[in-house]
Amino acid sequence: MKKSARRYIENVRLMDDIFFEVFFKDQPQCIEVVIHEIFKQLGYPLVKVKKVEVQKNLNALDKRTVRLDALAVDEQGNHINIEVQRVVSSNLERRARYHSALLDTNSLEKNSDFSSLNECYVIFITEKDFKRKGLPAYQIERICVQDNTHFRDGTHIIFVNGEYRGEDPIGKLMHDFSCKGADEMKNETLAERMRLFKETKMGQRELSGIELDIAESNWEGGRQEGLEEGRQEGLEEAKTDMAAKLILLGQMSLEAIAEVSGLPIEQLREIKSNLSLSV
Secondary structure, eight states: OOHHHHHHHHHOOTTSHHHHHHHHTTOHHHHHHHHHHHHHHHTOOOOOEEEEEEEEEEOOTTSOOEEEEEEEEETTOOEEEEEEESSOOTTHHHHHHHHHHHHHHHHSOTTOOGGGOOOEEEEEEESSOSSSSOOSEEEEOOEETTTTEEOOSSEEEEEEETTOOOSSHHHHHHHHHTOSSGGGOSOHHHHHHHHHHHHSHHHHHHHHTHHHHHHHHHHHHHHHHHHHHTOHHHHHHHHHHHHHHHHHHTOSOHHHHHHHHOOOHHHHHHHHHHHHHHO
16 A cells, blocks of 8 residues: 555544545435434434435536535435535635525426425534634524514524534534544444544555545546636635645645646645644
8 A cells, every 4th residue: 555545544534525425425324423413412303314425416507516525315305415624715605505505406306396395404514613603513594684583494504613622412523523543533333434444454445545536536626617617716716625635635745736726825825724723
């Protein structure tokens, strides 16, 4: 096994989106653990996950496509999208809105009544505290401004604070998301799955080529997504995400990353500084 692959396997965590996708692929019982820990602390009804898909593309005709880290569907047909986000961009709120809209668009069959729309949850687990308030999570619910009552359209957006470490369900879950090894983790279901990848030859073989795929698949995928959209915003976000991944791999200098990504060296230094603070 290459030294770079061994280093990747040793250091990768659930907060890394590529590993997150591999970890939860076809694992409804594991993604259910994540959902339950968040839902029970925030007061949402617990769900029984029927299936989970990773790297699922959602689109609306010729509009911008998004690729979901994980999409869980429960026995009632409710949709729960979970994203892990290491770099918090300024447009994250609108991105969450777009995810929610596409989930509805892709779930309602032609000529169906609007009452067929199930509950829709979009959950962003951000490595940094999204609103810098020190809270476990931030729940976004629509309300009627005039009387301050809930507008119960079934849409729920949640930003989970990856820096939070309270002695409660979300705090323990975020601890596990930052762990590099199974023995450090608090939840046994997640620890058992982590042990497969970190401590068995079968799991290590599955991960050994990932560090080489990151630069190719994410850079080209993000680049095409931005070009298809025709907006600088999409391309800039793809560049930032890709640069962060290349910095974490530690195989390229900042100068080389600047040449590949087109980002200024000062911005790359800032990204590297932010990543160092979060490790």
